[in-house]
Amino acid sequence: MFQERKAKPRKTTPTFRLAMVALVQFFDWRDALVIVKPETFVKWHRSAFRMFWRWKSRKRGRPALPKNLKELVRDMARDNPTWGEERIADELSVKLGLQVSPRTVRKYLEVTPPSRGARDQRWATFVRNHAKAIVACDFFVSITATFQIIYVFVAMEISSRRILHFNVTSHPTADWTTQQFREILAEPHPYGFVIHDRDSIFSSALDASLKDFGVRPIRTPVRAPKANAFCERLVGTIRRECLDYLIPINERHLRVILKEFVCHYNRGRPHSALGPGTPEPIQASVPASGHRHKLPNGYRLEKSAILGGLHHEYHLEEEAA
Secondary structure: OHHHHOOOOOOOOHHHHHHHHHHOOOOOHHHHOOOOOHHHHHHHHHHHHHHHHHHHOOOOOOOOOOHHHHHHHHHHHHHOOOOOHHHHHHHHHHHHOOOOOHHHHHOOOOOOOOOOOOOOHHHHHHHHHOHHHEEEEEEEEEEOOOOOEEEEEEEEEOOOOEEEEEEEEOOOOHHHHHHHHHHHHOOOOOOOEEEEOOOOOOOHHHHHHHHHOOOEEEEOOOOOHHHHHHHHHHHHHHHHHHHOOOOOOOHHHHHHHHHHHHHHHHHOOOEHHHOOEOOOOOOOOOOOOOOOOOOOOOEEEEEEEEHHHOEEEEEEEEOOO
């Protein structure tokens, strides 16, 4: 046809090349080639073969996340730099009802948190069996803007991961610490054990007072922080997610900062060990959407800043009619 019409050669299109490759099965193409060289035609054939195997070897699996959900994951990671993939996945599950695997969230994060280390199974078994009756406590220090050392006391319930009490002081003593336990254990309580380290603040007189409150004090072994791993982890969380980013001006300012963070920790921060869930749930249940990657109809996403925007809490709010 090109020879009869004396048409000038023009650049071929992918559709023309594919048609020519398909016609190879029906005639001897070596004698029919006029407008292209045999090497060019063989090149087309190889390109088509590569395209076929690229399609056949395509990745298969779960469907990709919707674009708006990808942007939400990136926004959470950007707004909360201390969160990892499990925390973001828990936030989506507990607060928004969106079921996203932590491994899926990991694809959109730049840094992967380190894996957890091994734990002592024998001690872990005891703690797991008595978690509802154990209170763990510890001290840590915070430095103010004027380089003043302030001591922070914190006590938590192991079973629910709830922070029962906290307080700050510049001069911790055994009597002051006893008063903190009095505020926790004065009323009828379900606790039977209190775990603390061998600091001199936890004196024998303090242990005697704990027995009067109806609990048994358990001292951790020498240089064995893993024996009080839950409270050590709590202290690390407070540092990594709060005090490492804020410099308290004085003791009163530190108390205000910790009060807001403790409220966020108990009511707004999902914990993987709880299902995931929060120690003090403030939302009975998340409305069902019918799809694991879509928000429920009639609801919109709302977020509130914590500690001036260091963290954010996400929740669903019903749209006005």
